[in-house]
Amino acid sequence: MEKLEVEKHAQYILSVEKRKDDFESVVMEHLRMNGAYWGLTTLDLLGKLEIVDKDEVVSWVMSCQHESGGFGGNVGHDPHILYTLSAVQVLALFDKLDVLDIDKLSNYIASLQNEDGSFSGDMWGEVDTRFSYIAICCLSLLHRLDKINVEKAVNYVVSCKNLDGGFGSIPGGESHAGQIFCCVGALAITGSLHHVDKDLLGWWLCERQVKSGGLNGRPEKLPDVCYSWWVLSSLIMIDRVHWIDKEKLARFILDCQDKENGGISDRPDDAVDVFHTYFGVAGLSLLEYPGLKAIDPAYALPVHVVNRIFFGQMKTCPTQQSSPRLQH
Amino acid sequence: MHGRPRKPQKPVDDASIAKAAKLRVLQAQFFQNHHDKIYAKEALEISAKLLETNPEAYTAWNYRKLAVEHNLRSETDPDAIKAVLDEELRVVESALRRNFKCYGAWHHRKWVLNKGYSSVDHEFRLLDQFQKADSRNFHAWSYRRFVAALKNMSEEEELKYTTDMIETNFSNYSAWHNRSVLLSHLLKQKIEGFTPREKVLTEEYELVHQALFTDPDDQSGWFYHFWLLDQTVTPGAPVLVSSWPAHGSDLFVSFKGNLDGGVSSSFTSFCSDKGAFPLIIYFNQSVGGINSSTVTVKHLFDKNEDLIWVPLATNNSGNAQAWVTFLRFPDVKDDSLKAYPVEVKVGHSQCAFTVSLRSIDSKHGEGGSDMEMIVWKDDSFHASEPLLLSPPVVSLDQATTNKEPEQIDSRWHEETLANEIALFQELLSEINCKIGKLTLARLLRAHDKMIYKMPFADEKTHSKEVLDLFSDLMKLDPSHSRYYKDEHSLVLMEQVVSNRESLLTYCWKYGEAHPSYLCNPICLRLSKLSLSRIGSFENLLWVQMLDLSHNELWSIEGLEAMQLLSCLNLSNNKLRSFTALEPLKLLKSLKVLNISYNEIGAHSIDTSRYLFSSPLSHTVGDDWNIDAYVTDGVKMNYWEAAVIFKGLYLTQLDVVGNAIVDEKFNLFLTHILPSLVWLDGDRVY
Numbered sequence A: 001m002e003k004l005e006v007e008k009h010a011q012y013i014l015s016v017e018k019r020k021d022d023f024e025s026v027v028m029e030h031l032r033m034n035g036a037y038w039g040l041t042t043l044d045l046l047g048k049l050e051i052v053d054k055d056e057v058v059s060w061v062m063s064c065q066h067e068s069g070g071f072g073g074n075v076g077h078d079p080h081i082l083y084t085l086s087a088v089q090v091l092a093l094f095d096k097l098d099v100l101d102i103d104k105l106s107n108y109i110a111s112l113q114n115e116d117g118s119f120s121g122d123m124w125g126e127v128d129t130r131f132s133y134i135a136i137c138c139l140s141l142l143h144r145l146d147k148i149n150v151e152k153a154v155n156y157v158v159s160c161k162n163l164d165g166g167f168g169s170i171p172g173g174e175s176h177a178g179q180i181f182c183c184v185g186a187l188a189i190t191g192s193l194h195h196v197d198k199d200l201l202g203w204w205l206c207e208r209q210v211k212s213g214g215l216n217g218r219p220e221k222l223p224d225v226c227y228s229w230w231v232l233s234s235l236i237m238i239d240r241v242h243w244i245d246k247e248k249l250a251r252f253i254l255d256c257q258d259k260e261n262g263g264i265s266d267r268p269d270d271a272v273d274v275f276h277t278y279f280g281v282a283g284l285s286l287l288e289y290p291g292l293k294a295i296d297p298a299y300a301l302p303v304h305v306v307n308r309i310f311f312g313q314m315k316t317c318p319t320q321q322s323s324p325r326l327q328h
Numbered sequence B: 001m002h003g004r005p006r007k008p009q010k011p012v013d014d015a016s017i018a019k020a021a022k023l024r025v026l027q028a029q030f031f032q033n034h035h036d037k038i039y040a041k042e043a044l045e046i047s048a049k050l051l052e053t054n055p056e057a058y059t060a061w062n063y064r065k066l067a068v069e070h071n072l073r074s075e076t077d078p079d080a081i082k083a084v085l086d087e088e089l090r091v092v093e094s095a096l097r098r099n100f101k102c103y104g105a106w107h108h109r110k111w112v113l114n115k116g117y118s119s120v121d122h123e124f125r126l127l128d129q130f131q132k133a134d135s136r137n138f139h140a141w142s143y144r145r146f147v148a149a150l151k152n153m154s155e156e157e158e159l160k161y162t163t164d165m166i167e168t169n170f171s172n173y174s175a176w177h178n179r180s181v182l183l184s185h186l187l188k189q190k191i192e193g194f195t196p197r198e199k200v201l202t203e204e205y206e207l208v209h210q211a212l213f214t215d216p217d218d219q220s221g222w223f224y225h226f227w228l229l230d231q232t233v234t235p236g237a238p239v240l241v242s243s244w245p246a247h248g249s250d251l252f253v254s255f256k257g258n259l260d261g262g263v264s265s266s267f268t269s270f271c272s273d274k275g276a277f278p279l280i281i282y283f284n285q286s287v288g289g290i291n292s293s294t295v296t297v298k299h300l301f302d303k304n305e306d307l308i309w310v311p312l313a314t315n316n317s318g319n320a321q322a323w324v325t326f327l328r329f330p331d332v333k334d335d336s337l338k339a340y341p342v343e344v345k346v347g348h349s350q351c352a353f354t355v356s357l358r359s360i361d362s363k364h365g366e367g368g369s370d371m372e373m374i375v376w377k378d379d380s381f382h383a384s385e386p387l388l389l390s391p392p393v394v395s396l397d398q399a400t401t402n403k404e405p406e407q408i409d410s411r412w413h414e415e416t417l418a419n420e421i422a423l424f425q426e427l428l429s430e431i432n433c434k435i436g437k438l439t440l441a442r443l444l445r446a447h448d449k450m451i452y453k454m455p456f457a458d459e460k461t462h463s464k465e466v467l468d469l470f471s472d473l474m475k476l477d478p479s480h481s482r483y484y485k486d487e488h489s490l491v492l493m494e495q496v497v498s499n500r501e502s503l504l505t506y507c508w509k510y511g512e513a514h515p516s517y518l519c520n521p522i523c524l525r526l527s528k529l530s531l532s533r534i535g536s537f538e539n540l541l542w543v544q545m546l547d548l549s550h551n552e553l554w555s556i557e558g559l560e561a562m563q564l565l566s567c568l569n570l571s572n573n574k575l576r577s578f579t580a581l582e583p584l585k586l587l588k589s590l591k592v593l594n595i596s597y598n599e600i601g602a603h604s605i606d607t608s609r610y611l612f613s614s615p616l617s618h619t620v621g622d623d624w625n626i627d628a629y630v631t632d633g634v635k636m637n638y639w640e641a642a643v644i645f646k647g648l649y650l651t652q653l654d655v656v657g658n659a660i661v662d663e664k665f666n667l668f669l670t671h672i673l674p675s676l677v678w679l680d681g682d683r684v685y
């Protein structure tokens, strides 16, 4: 089997961060916050997080926060729940959640819940179960799930369940592995996995593995490294991951590496990007690839980070917050 | 970024730099306008240009919405309003032509349409183009459902559209999916033309057969077929399938000691030191709302309304297949062997049994000491003693249930299954198709379950054929072999425990002397069967001693129904973590546990982390307090073990042969389990 090019991937992530002149990096500017999360989580899983300047990152993250409490994808871009979760995750990686005004942030997220329990992505009202996951994940990391109506939120996610056991973006929407991750993750964090038919969904998910060993996101589609994360994490949350051939999948991911310049692509010999580099490395972590840190399938953060948040301060009441402090 | 070939790395070329610089200027102008709230024509054009180059620049969509709201603030002329909104639709359309997977663009379109000034028919024409270009685009399908609702299109019409799409290309999972959504609505609402249900489903089977026979290797149709099968066999009202004590049995309850020799069957004896014995009821599906108003128990020593029913489930859904309550008996010396009748009624189901009380106040008859160690070795078990009475196996002659209200469609069910079985047997005689084989196995299983439900059916089950199919599949499709293995195990287990003759060959008597908590020394030994999963718990409610060692179990889900278990051997399996042992938390009678030689602590990823109650999933309340049991140092590493063990009163535990075990861990165990007498074969002091 190929081996994971740890050093090269770390260097690749740093180089993308620095690249600013080409067309591609300008096009991607609006999701730099997601990019920061993908890149930094990858570095942590690789054991290389110390090569970045923590204070610089934290102050940049905070400069993307708006008056509403939500975060934009970059400085000056509008706030959206998509980037708000990434911001919280990045701060969690660095154990810096205490720089947040937690009440302000959690009020912003809670304000996006609709009457039917669903969540909008921002003030413009797009509804999607991705946003349900994000809201639930974010508030749980902040110990503030009580800010929303969890029961309604869960019922909405369940209303998006399909007859194949999977989940769509809204009721009636087709099952898609990314969407399934969001819905299963939301149900996992709220202790509601009994709403999932584990055998039915597990079979649908394990059938995403195609001959090459890679996973696709829907039936009769091409395999893609990013589904190593969406499908694998879902299978792990419902305890059915042994239904796929893990070794073959690991080989597929390793074959998508750019062995010369670092980075991982969607399929072998395609162009690499940070997104697929993260999903490839996270997938390998879920496959227990030697030397990688373990990642948590629901919170999409390294297990040590999640354990620190939920078990680190067990002496104090788990819902107790540290005193709010705003830094600009 | 998807599907772009990797090119050798070279310095960024001038053209790209120039293009980037141009976009950057555009972007800067846009943000300036956005920031200054400028919504004039020129400013709008800049944002349109930006979006046409980069549809993902989501802030620009937001800006355009602000602009529309601003510019239409005092506009009342419908034509002027329409003109403004049409411009938005134009920008969206050109953005979608660049990237039709752009969430922001699709949402912007919905936002405009919701204002109610635009032609919905135009949207259908646009969708036809997009759906022709990519028939699987889920944004387009989603948008289609949106405009269909906006136009109040009938679901019949949309169903017709899916038929057209499917007939153009059978391999369109999106169309099949939409069909399943529409059809289940139509069936549920009994819309004209969609009754009777049987007729509609039969037609659907015909449609999907065309797809399956055209290209058996395409998954789309098979998933739809599986959904149809599910629609065909979905059980109706919950039915009671078994109970403990079993229907028609005579239970001997003894308290404070061992049974004497006068009792003829160990299968129906129980000892208690709590003045109560469990009553377990087991349904064919998970049910909720079991309480004294939905279940009636007639029992001399209890008032029905005092009984508290508890769901046997590891989740907090309030639903379970198995429910338990505790019946009391008086603390009297009664050697009359008087049998008290107990009757249980749930819905259309009922069961009845008798209870006789035995109080034994002498020392243990032939028994050993409670401090004695249970030894899970072959020579501890004897088959010699003839087991006069049989274990209570659920079967038809046992008839725990009243006849269900006649199902009119049961004939159709059976015919449909028989047809499908014949059809796929034929298909598979010609081609080797894995998903076809799996479907056949599922059809045969469904068929067996159905005849099992019909009284006095003497048809034979297909378990042998199903087992062969799964064995075949393991070879044919090795990537998913462990899925087939799990299914195989469930069928095998069912075969082993579902008839008396077979079950008896797995029942052994433990030792000459046994501790008093083990008043029933019959051990069900299901070891070395290569089981990866267990099931058929409805037949196992009576078991107090269970040996599942030397299998390949990764989960013990469902074991929580076996409330009488006091000795359990799970050694030499593939259990990966303590979180996989959650069902044990509900087994309050458990005294002896062997989990040695598993994989606990050997894996960095815990696959049952989220099926286990913990703060991670907000499934623990104020009672989450393991600090009393663990010190800071071991908290992070052993919290799962602490949660499992803190509620158990084990006297004997074997954990050796797991990666987690070391001196520190064993010390922790003796702390958290003060009742422990034996740890890994050594006396605990």
Ligand SMILES: [Zn+2]
Residues within 6 Å of the ligand: A224, A225, A226, A227, A266, A276, B001, B002
């Ligand atoms: Zn991808």
